[in-house]
Amino acid sequence: MEEKKKLPAKLMRDSRAVKSSFVLPSDTNTHRTLFGGKLMSYIDDIAAISATKHARTYTVTASTDSVDFLHPIKEGYTVNLESIVTWTHKTSMEVFVKIFAENLLEGTKVICATSFLTFVALDKEGKPTIVPEVIPETREELFLHNTAPTRAETRQNRRKESERFAKEFGVVKPS
Template identity: 55%
Template sequence: MECKNNNESRSVTSFQVMPNDANTHGTLFGGKLMMHVDNIAVMAAMRHSRKTVVTASVDSVDFLYPIKVGSSVCLEAFVTWTHHTSMEVFVKIVTEDLTTGKRVLCTTCLLTFVALGSDGKPSAVPKVIPETEEEKLMYASAEQRYHHRLERRKQAKEFQAKLPLEKPWDRRRKTKDSFYPIG
């Protein structure tokens, strides 16, 4: 399979934060931002693999700078590294005050996607060739992050196996002192 440079997957989008996108503090809902992050990362992963992809994981996201109503948000994504069927995608989020032109890097995050073949099963993806300093920086530590994710996934599965699957309404106390009505 032919290798591709990072730039072939690069995807960029932007939007303006409207009042219905904001919380009571007048800043963008984190969940709204994550929707845009996942969407742009999917486009980068599909551009790289030219296949349907599914989100396998999202690394931690730290909201370092608030994004205010009226601001512009620009998201840039590219595939940083690949394994056999998975791709790590880097997303950078920058906000701009449209009245002053001040731009601030709000957050960055990494997502992992798995490419699917026409049979719906994981499918091989091309390797990447980093060219810019930013791409080389991301590529150099990607395999270490990959192994960390595998360990985190293993721990998550072990933890989830211990969780009960009872219905939430079966957990309520059925006494006269209960918050929930006796049913």
């Protein structure tokens, strides 16, 4: 990766993305709640939007820390996602996604899931490229930003473990 001069930092709020969708019968499982895989697709999509807004270049998903399903999202409700870049490293960005369900007829909302993902910025040749730092402003942004280094360390340890598993259980070449 070619070394570049430091880019000007950007406000976290400038990477915010919001997405809402009705939960239709074709989106649900036998319990008439949103398929987990469908939600995971929405999460990756909106996180990619935030990462790209922040980096203003191509981005790819490097990892999903977790998707913690807290409450089911019922058919007929809306699923609402909000994402924001919370922290950056040299070429990578941590994106937080908050998911809630809304019963539009009653006007009630509940947090249904949260997720952290990591994206890497790529230049036109597909090589990792420098990303700007983020500037938190609100209490929520400060909390997410200040707790990010601990998540980054956990992520690095988990990646080492994944590499160990891949080496142990990887494809065996025929003799």
